[in-house]
Amino acid sequence: MTGRLPFLLVLAAALVLIQQQVLLRRSPRLVTLSQQQIHSGSAALDLRFSRPMHRNNVSSESRLVPALNHRWLGTNNPLRLVIDADQVIAGPLKLELAGRDQRLNPMATQTWWWEPRPWLLVTRQVDDGEQLQLLDHDGSWKPLSPVWKRITKLTPIGNGQGVAMVSSDGEGGERIWLRHLTQQSLARRREELKPPEPEQLELLAEKEVLFGHLSSNLNGDLLMQTGGFFPGSERVELIKTDGKRQKLSQISSGPMELIPAGGGLVVPSYDNLSLRPLVDNGRPPQSLPGSRELGAFCAASGRAVLIRHWPDYRRSIELVIPGLAPRQLWLGEKAVLGVACDGSGERIWAVLGEWTGDRGVHTILLIDGAGTQLKQQPLEPWSMKGGTPVQFDPVSRQLLLTVLQPDRRETHPALMDADTLQWRKILPVDVGEAQWLSP
Structure with missing residues (x-):
């Protein structure tokens, strides 16, 4: 056996070499x-x-x-x-x-x-309440949730694998849900491209809450910020993509938002806005003094658009570039109802509002990264529904807004050309809110 050992070692080495050459x-x-x-x-x-x-x-x-x-x-x-x-x-x-x-x-x-185009999600008004629905590219609507009395919050998961929602029973109690989705945007044959397939509907909070705020990043993590019916019952919890949960000890004066690329969150307080890591690294957080709120992230560049409230009741729109002081893009007395930006932060859209008598007049602006106003367009006869976002889709180069007419009760999803600021389509369905879902 001892004499055969060198031979076996040489044979093994030869087999490994042959295998490497074959591979x-x-x-x-x-x-x-x-x-x-x-x-x-x-x-x-x-x-x-x-x-x-x-x-x-x-x-x-x-x-x-x-x-x-x-x-x-x-x-x-x-x-x-x-x-x-x-x-x-x-x-x-x-x-x-x-x-x-x-x-x-x-x-x-x-x-x-x-299929790189995003899907349109709406909380649609139906008999007995509201329902989450998705618009297929062929024009058909697909239900993604039960019918609830009301859906107060809608947050698509950043990686497209689900939609988080807050439902209300109409009597002050709220529940937080996650509808898991299976994406079908990549396929070997064209006929295999299909809308996301609804999977499990998961209840994220065991008990009813007084309020719930949700935020997601592009990794698919979900931040759940809730408040109960008793003092000290506020909770902040991070639900990671793999389902693991992490309690956070952050204290804020309002809704917190996860950074798109992951690893941190934006925390508002009464006198500043701070950027904090999800895992304490021992360094002080980065803070901006003043009454500011996050307007939108420009994910590809790490930039963000902020809305600042001044003591004399003016508002300003600021572009935050990593490592630099905020750059003021606009300053005025009109209300800033919503902002959006492209991935590079070189195009910013803002919906402004002013009131004439008992009627609100809304205008949309297109501004570049230096603060130059490129285009302005009134939304008349439409106005943007308060509390709903403006969202930019780089694939179709269009903006998504939720709009209404002052003399009518119905609210509609509206698509606008991001370059010309002209309406492309206003969908004839009554909704509470509309947002994009990434494929």
């Missing part, structure tokens, strides 16, 4: 394909392969239909496909993926269909 000569393959939420363009995909790829070769041999301008980013593996900004994507895209690895071994060409 090196095997064709590379795609391991995972997923939609990327943080990007500088209209839409993006992350691709991970079985071995490092030759990026330029993947770029030259792959084909996107329609032929939109795009870039391939990354060194070897993974790679990212980014559709250039300022391009309107009107329907599903076909990706014919091909290329070679670093040893120039070819990958078998494969076809993928991709």
